[in-house]
Amino acid sequence: MTDKTVSLPEERRHGSFIKNNLRNYGMLMSLIAIMLFFQVMTSGTLLQPLNLTNLVLQNSYIVIMALGMLLVIVTGHIDLSVGSVAGFVGAVAALLMVTYKVDYTLAFLICLAVGAAIGAAQGYWVAYFKIPSFIVTLAGMLVFKGLALAVLQGQSLGPFPSTFQKLSSGFIPEVLPEAGTLHPTSMLIGAVLALGLVYASAKSRAREVSHGIEVEPYAFFLGKSVVLACAVLYFTYLIATYRGLPNVLVIMSVLIALYGFVTRRTVIGRQIYAVGGNAKAAGLSGIKTERLTFFTFVNMGVLAALAGLVFAARLNTATPKAGLGFELDVIAACFIGGASAYGGVGRVGGAVVGAMIMGVMNNGMSILGIGIDYQQVIKGLVLLGAVCIDVYNQRR
Amino acid sequence: MGRNAMTAMLEMRNVSKSFAGVQALRDVNFSVEAGQIHALVGENGAGKSTLMKVLSGVYPAGSYEGTIVFEGEERRFRDINDSEALGIIIIHQELALIPLMSIAENIFLSHPPSKFGVIDRDEVYRRTRELLAQVGLKESPDTLITDLGVGKQQLVEIAKALSKRVRMLILDEPTASLNEADSAALLERLMKFRDQGIGSILISHKLNEVARVADHITVLRDGRTVDGIDCRAEPIQEDRIIRSMVNRDLAHRFPERSAKIGEPVLQVSNWSVYHPIHPERQVIKNVNFGVKRGEVVGIAGLMGAGRTEFAMSLFGRSWGTNISGRIALEGHEIVLPSVAAAIDAGLAYVTEDRKQLGLILADDVRKNITLASLDQVAPGRVIDDIAELKVASDYRNRMRIRCSDVYQETGQLSGGNQQKVVLSKWLMTDPKVLILDEPTRGIDVGAKYEIYCIINELAEAGRGVVVISSEMPELLGICDRICVMNDGAFVGEFPGAEATQESIMRAIMRNERSNGNGAAKAAEMGGSQL
Numbered sequence: 001m002t003d004k005t006v007s008l009p010e011e012r013r014h015g016s017f018i019k020n021n022l023r024n025y026g027m028l029m030s031l032i033a034i035m036l037f038f039q040v041m042t043s044g045t046l047l048q049p050l051n052l053t054n055l056v057l058q059n060s061y062i063v064i065m066a067l068g069m070l071l072v073i074v075t076g077h078i079d080l081s082v083g084s085v086a087g088f089v090g091a092v093a094a095l096l097m098v099t100y101k102v103d104y105t106l107a108f109l110i111c112l113a114v115g116a117a118i119g120a121a122q123g124y125w126v127a128y129f130k131i132p133s134f135i136v137t138l139a140g141m142l143v144f145k146g147l148a149l150a151v152l153q154g155q156s157l158g159p160f161p162s163t164f165q166k167l168s169s170g171f172i173p174e175v176l177p178e179a180g181t182l183h184p185t186s187m188l189i190g191a192v193l194a195l196g197l198v199y200a201s202a203k204s205r206a207r208e209v210s211h212g213i214e215v216e217p218y219a220f221f222l223g224k225s226v227v228l229a230c231a232v233l234y235f236t237y238l239i240a241t242y243r244g245l246p247n248v249l250v251i252m253s254v255l256i257a258l259y260g261f262v263t264r265r266t267v268i269g270r271q272i273y274a275v276g277g278n279a280k281a282a283g284l285s286g287i288k289t290e291r292l293t294f295f296t297f298v299n300m301g302v303l304a305a306l307a308g309l310v311f312a313a314r315l316n317t318a319t320p321k322a323g324l325g326f327e328l329d330v331i332a333a334c335f336i337g338g339a340s341a342y343g344g345v346g347r348v349g350g351a352v353v354g355a356m357i358m359g360v361m362n363n364g365m366s367i368l369g370i371g372i373d374y375q376q377v378i379k380g381l382v383l384l385g386a387v388c389i390d391v392y393n394q395r396r
Numbered sequence: 397m398g399r400n401a402m403t404a405m406l407e408m409r410n411v412s413k414s415f416a417g418v419q420a421l422r423d424v425n426f427s428v429e430a431g432q433i434h435a436l437v438g439e440n441g442a443g444k445s446t447l448m449k450v451l452s453g454v455y456p457a458g459s460y461e462g463t464i465v466f467e468g469e470e471r472r473f474r475d476i477n478d479s480e481a482l483g484i485i486i487i488h489q490e491l492a493l494i495p496l497m498s499i500a501e502n503i504f505l506s507h508p509p510s511k512f513g514v515i516d517r518d519e520v521y522r523r524t525r526e527l528l529a530q531v532g533l534k535e536s537p538d539t540l541i542t543d544l545g546v547g548k549q550q551l552v553e554i555a556k557a558l559s560k561r562v563r564m565l566i567l568d569e570p571t572a573s574l575n576e577a578d579s580a581a582l583l584e585r586l587m588k589f590r591d592q593g594i595g596s597i598l599i600s601h602k603l604n605e606v607a608r609v610a611d612h613i614t615v616l617r618d619g620r621t622v623d624g625i626d627c628r629a630e631p632i633q634e635d636r637i638i639r640s641m642v643n644r645d646l647a648h649r650f651p652e653r654s655a656k657i658g659e660p661v662l663q664v665s666n667w668s669v670y671h672p673i674h675p676e677r678q679v680i681k682n683v684n685f686g687v688k689r690g691e692v693v694g695i696a697g698l699m700g701a702g703r704t705e706f707a708m709s710l711f712g713r714s715w716g717t718n719i720s721g722r723i724a725l726e727g728h729e730i731v732l733p734s735v736a737a738a739i740d741a742g743l744a745y746v747t748e749d750r751k752q753l754g755l756i757l758a759d760d761v762r763k764n765i766t767l768a769s770l771d772q773v774a775p776g777r778v779i780d781d782i783a784e785l786k787v788a789s790d791y792r793n794r795m796r797i798r799c800s801d802v803y804q805e806t807g808q809l810s811g812g813n814q815q816k817v818v819l820s821k822w823l824m825t826d827p828k829v830l831i832l833d834e835p836t837r838g839i840d841v842g843a844k845y846e847i848y849c850i851i852n853e854l855a856e857a858g859r860g861v862v863v864i865s866s867e868m869p870e871l872l873g874i875c876d877r878i879c880v881m882n883d884g885a886f887v888g889e890f891p892g893a894e895a896t897q898e899s900i901m902r903a904i905m906r907n908e909r910s911n912g913n914g915a916a917k918a919a920e921m922g923g924s925q926l
Contacts, residue, residue, distance in 0.1 A: 211782050214801075267770045267777045274767055277756035284714060284745065284753055285768040285821065286736040344758050 026393070027337055027353045027386070034357060038364030045367050046360070049242035056239075057168060057314060059359035060248045061086065061307035063352055065326065066333040067259045068303035070351040071296040073334050074263075074276045076343025077126060077133035079300050080327050081140030085118050086308030087323030088144040093309055094157035094318030097164060104164040112305050118144070119301020120294070127293035141327070149320045158317025168314035170247040182237075183244035190236025190245075194229040201225060248310055255303075260348040272296065277344030329358055332379070336386040357382070404465075405430040405595045406484075406564060411450055411462035420446045421460070421619045428564065428612075431593045433586060435606040438616035439641055439840035444599050447616070448566055452486045453479040467563070483563030487553050487570065493541045500524040500537035503556045527555040531585055547578025554585065564595040569838070571605060575699035575866070583609050601840065607632045615640040638841050649841075650873030651849045657876065658689030660727075661860040662743075662829045667721030669709040675717055680706050681884045682721070687829055687860035692851060694875035694892075695864045696900050702884040703864045704748055707831045711745040712738035725828060739768055742828035746818055746835060748864070750811075754818040757807035761799050762788035764806050765820045772824065791820035796846065812843025819850060829860040836870060848874050868897045882907045 038046045045051055065082050072079045089111050096107040122140050126133045159165075176184040202225070208215050215221070239245060263269040274282040275289045283289045307326070312318050337354030339346030358379065365375045404427040413421040421443045428434045436444050449455050451464065453473030464471050466482060473479045476486075493502050500520050509519040524537035533551045541549060550570055557565060567586075571579035579602075586596055586609055600606050606613060607627075615623040615637060623640035625632065638649070662685075669680035679702050687693050695703045708715035710723065712735035723730055725741055732738040738745075747753035755764055765788045766773055773784040788802040795816040799809055806817055815835065822830060832851070836844045851874055855861050865871050871878050878895045880888035880903045888903030 207782065211786070213782065213785060265779050265781070267774045267779060270763065270767075270770060270779060273759070274756055274763075277758050278752075280753050281747075281756055282767070284711075284735060284747060286712075286734075286739040287767075288734075288736065344756065 026389070027350055027357070030386070031353050031357050031360070034360055034364075038360060038367070042364060042367045046364055047238060049238045051363070051367070052235075052238050053242050053246060055359055055363050056246055056249050056252075058363065059355060060168070060246075060252050061310045061314075062326065062329050062333060062359065063252055063355045064255060064303055064307045064310065065300075065330040066337075066351040066355045067255055067348060068296075068300035069330045070259075070334050070337075070339060070346050070348060071263070071272055072133070072300050073331075073339045073341070074272055074343060074346045075293050075296050076276045076279070077293065077296070078137065078331065079122070079133065079140075079297065079304075080137040080331075081118075081122065081144060082300065082304040082307075082330055083323040083326035083328075084141045084144035084148065085115065085301065085304040085323070086311060086326055087320070088118075088148040088151070089115055089305040089308035090312035090318040090322045091148045091151040091157070091320070093164075093312050094160070095151055097160055098157050098318075104161050108164075108309060111309055112302050115301040115303070115305020115308070116298050117301070119298040119304070122301070123294040123297025126297060127290045133297075148322070152318060152320050154320055156317050156319045158315075160313060160316055165313050165316055166247060168246075168248050168310050169316075171244045172247060172250060174244060181241050183240045186240040186244035187236060190233055190240065193236075194232040197232065198225045198229050201228075251310075256348065256352055263348050268292070268295075273344055275343075329355075332383045333358055336383060338390055354386075357386075404428065405432075405467060406451075407465040408447070408451065409463045409465070411447065411460060411464075413446055413450060413455065413460040419619055421450070424462070424616070424619070424621050426614055426621065428595045428597060430563075430595050431590050432611045433590050433596045433598055433609050435598045435600060435610035435613045436616065437600065437603070437606060437613060437637060437641060439842055442616040442641070442840075443619040444616055445568065446619075448486060448568065448597070448599070451479070452476050452484055452566065480560060483561045484566070485557040485560060485562050485564070486566040487550075487557060487568065489569040491546075491549050491553050493549055493552060493556075495542040496540060498538050498540055499528070499535060499544075499552050499555075502541055502552060503527060503559050505556075523559065524555075527558050530558055531555045532581065545578070547574045547581070550574065550578070550582060551585070554582075562594055564597070565589060566597045566599075568599045569601065570598070571600065571602060579605065601838070603634050603637055606637075607634065613637065617641060641841055649845065650870075651845065651852055653692075653852050653855075653874065655690060655692070655855065655876045657691045658858065660686050661689050661725065662687045663724040663727075664710065665722045665724075667706070667709070667723075668719070669705060669716035670718040672715070672717050679716060679884050680709060683884070683886060685879065685886065687862055689858045689860055690855050691877065692855050692861045692863060692875045692892075694871035694878040695862065695881055696868060696871050696878055697866075697881035698904060699866065701881045701904075703881050704833055706881070706884075707745055707833055707862070707864060710738075711735060711743055711831065714745075739825050739827075742826070744768075744822035744825055744827035744830045746815075746822055746830065746832045748833035748837065750814055750818050755806050755814060758805060760803045760805055761792065761797065761809075761817055762802040764817050765791050765802075765824060768821050769824045769826075787824065788820075791824065795820050795823075795850065810840075810843070812839045812846065815839055815843070815847060816850075819847075823854075827859060829862065830854060831862040831864070833864045834866065835863060836865070836867070844870075868900060871895075871900075872897070880904060 035046065065086070069079060069082065092114055093107055093111050096102040096110060097104055102110070118140070122136050125131045125136045172186060172189075174183055174185050176188065178184070201221075205215050205221060216224075236245070239249075263272070271282065271287045272292055274285070274287055275292050279289050308323060311322055315322070333355035334346060334351045335341065335354070336357055337347065337350030337352070339350065361379060361382065362375065365378065370378075407427040409425055411421055411424045411426070412419070424443070424447060426436075426447065436447070438444050446455075450460050453476045456474045457472035464473070466484070471478075471482070494505070497505075503524055504520050508515045509523065510516055521537050528535060528537070531551045531554050533548060533555065535544065535548065541552065544552065554565075570582055574582065583605060586598065589596060590611075598606065598610065610627050612627060613623075613625040613632070614621055617640065623637070625637070664683065664685045667680055667683045667685070668678060671677040671679050683706065685706075695706075697703050705715050709719050710732070712732050713719055714735055723732060725743075730741050732741060732743070751757060756767070762784060766784050770779065773780055773787055785802065791797070792799065792802055797809075797813050797816045797820070799813060806814055809817065835851070836847050839847065851861055851863065863871065863875060872892065872895055875892045877892055878890050878900065879886050880890075880900050882904045885907075887907035888900065890899060
């Protein structure tokens with residue numbers, strides 16, 4: 001039967017290919033449209049190297065948490081506590097590093113462990129006691145917001161050791177000779193990345209062809225690769241003309257690649273989707289559904305902790321208000337990115353694009369001088385609109 | 397009320413309907429008289445549901461070709477409210493009742509009798525009692541839906557239909573999830589409606605039921621009407637109906653089978669299981685059970701006999717508490733504390749409910765097939781997508797799963813093809829023993845035959861196969877040995893060649909009587925299929 005699919009008429013293949021991909025890349029196109037819109041409206045400010053770097057720094061913690069949230073949502077749950085947990089972990093970090101002068105590496109690890117423990121505690125109730133995650137994490141949200149206040153005694157605590165600040169405000173070190181305003185190391189990394197991406201997708205396509213599997217038409221593949229490579233190169237060029245690649249961008253990219261791989265290609269990723277798609281059927285297929293659900297919450301806790309650290313390092317102080325409302329942006333990012341509230345559906349790429357849409361809109365509207373009041377209104381409508389389009393698409 | 401055979405209450409003329417280039421109905425002509433039970437039969441995907449959706453206005457006028465004449469006038473329904481206003485009421489296979497509301501609240505959900513917008517409770521109760529009496533349901537109007545069995549829920553759904561002005565009742569597979577006594581009661585009710593002049597359209601896969609109550613049978617195949625049988629004029633021949641449905645002569649409804657039975661592969665002894673919510677209730681009572689290589693063993697029994705519970709408790713303790721007893725696989729005693737352990741040991745269990753428990757409907761065919769044996773295509777826990785695709789395509793060909801490709805969502809497949817996906821999933825685990833729970837439920841005749849062939853092949857490959865089924869002819873047709881379960885224990889065993897429906901039922905009845913609770917149930921069963 002495989003040969004039958006391969007020999008489909010060329011026209012139909014192109015038609016269905018475009019249709020499928022419109023669905024897959026719909027949100028990416030929206031992101032590009034939104035960026036173009038703000039680029040024009042802000043007369044080019046949006047994509048200025050300085051602003052672009054800020055955009056990355058401002059949204060890194062949202063993207064990091066969205067990776068964990070995506071897994072939680074895919075298993076059919078939700079985590080409302082991530083903002084409070086991030087704030088609480090930031091407070092713990094300040095307590096350790098500022099008050100008790102603990103070495104920053106050790107403090108960093110302790111904070112991640114605290115995040116894991118918080119995730120485990122919440123995941124335990126959700127996975128093994130079957131208490132709805134909405135309730136467990138709503139409780140967690142209150143608890144950790146309160147604990148953050150208690151740890152900080154209502155005060156801001158800072159500044160952090162300068163090495164720790166580098167987590168958020170640092171850039172990768174320049175090892176090559178300077179070339180004017182351009183940072184050659186960053187540019188080189190970007191170029192290698194672009195080539196690597198094109199090479200990897202060409203290799204995987206060739207492998208599929210050699211096994212007689214239907215692949216996207218060559219023209220599409222070529223076009224996609226060129227656009228992808230150019231986008232990566234242009235983006236790194238812009239970043240490299242300011243101060244080079246921010247450390248946090250490197251961390252973020254590695255995490256995105258890692259989670260993308262785990263969700264698409266690994267057994268555990270597949271099983272997480274199966275649990276979200278139909279927990280009973282997954283259980284009767286030998287999948288340990290409770291353990292996986294528990295794991296997604298532990299993972300969420302660690303990523304919330306990391307985000308809390310990044311945020312604290314960026315502000316260079318831990319405040320009781322840190323993390324306030326982050327959960328909403330993170331959850332919105334996942335849903336804008338096409339995750340289903342019923343579980344079983346959602347992509348890492350989608351969540352990242354969703355987070356970037358929120359980020360670009362925040363940034364663009366701020367540059368345009370739109371007040372925080374109407375920013376909220378517009379973001380809310382975009383969330384509703386994105387999910388409506390998704391639901392409409394799936395009904396077709 | 398007398399029947400007037402001359403006037404058709406409903407006439408659908410030359411109805412055609414297509415979806416995105418796929419012709420679902422072609423020039424269908426279909427008419428129902430007042431006071432007639434008109435059975436509509438056909439394989440899954442033959443167009444029965446589409447035809448009913450056209451009739452009830454789910455597909456509005458203009459989205460199909462052809463005309464609908466109801467009670468002498470051409471009708472153009474814009475939506476389901478239009479057809480309901482004329483008394484055309486459809487009862488879907490999936491019941492649309494709200495579980496945590498009472499019978500009365502459900503019946504008068506949309507238009508409760510009220511004064512100045514306040515619901516008149518006395519009136520609601522009075523009318524609910526009337527309606528319940530009409531459908532023969534002896535329950536208080538206050539009873540919550542969730543406390544009723546499926547059979548009674550079905551009756552509530554009919555009472556709800558009767559609360560509106562009913563001229564024509566459409567029932568889509570009303571007995572699919574009912575046991576025989578409840579089915580019989582429901583069909584009785586349908587015959588009463590006939591006498592009151594209500595026209596009924598009955599969609600059913602169960603030909604024996606159709607034969608019992610239908611006045612007229614229309615057979616649909618590939619969106620066309622291929623046969624019409626006036627049951628009052630000619631005797632009903634099941635073979636003729638089946639032939640029209642599948643366009644293939646089923647001289648044998650079951651494939652030939654030459655058993656090569658080897659040594660025992662699964663041996664269960666002293667198996668005992670208690671209810672998970674009522675731990676004092678013993679559901680499976682010290683049961684002994686065995687399967688040999690190459691053998692197909694059937695487990696017969698009434699609904700609630702404990703067959704599914706027995707199978708699931710074996711399969712990694714996925715049902716019940718306080719489970720005790722011994723399992724030996726190929727002579728070695730094993731302990732199966734989890735589903736994963738059971739799969740590793742070589743056990744497979746195909747669930748009774750494939751949509752809720754068997755498949756991930758939103759996922760594609762490929763992911764469903766490999767779900768229980770991902771390790772085989774994932775060296776180092778990383779999935780080799782090409783190996784996976786090949787395995788899945790291979791099963792698709794071997795099992796003749798009809799899908800556009802292995803990336804198609806399983807939710808879009810027909811029941812028979814979904815079942816083949818589930819079977820593929822379990823075959824991939826390379827089990828020594830397969831337990832199939834109601835493997836052909838809700839599957840059309842053609843696909844059933846294919847499933848039987850697959851069962852045969854499995855046995856011929858030296859696996860032990862256990863089939864749990866409520867369709868006795870099926871067990872008689874495919875099993876080498878039939879064990880009869882009743883009330884959590886085996887009460888009879890017959891070689892396949894010697895068993896008959898009567899002997900199986902007698903074994904159950906004898907046990908019911910000796911348990912002292914049999915009289916009522918036996919009387920109930922006496923009136924049913926046997």
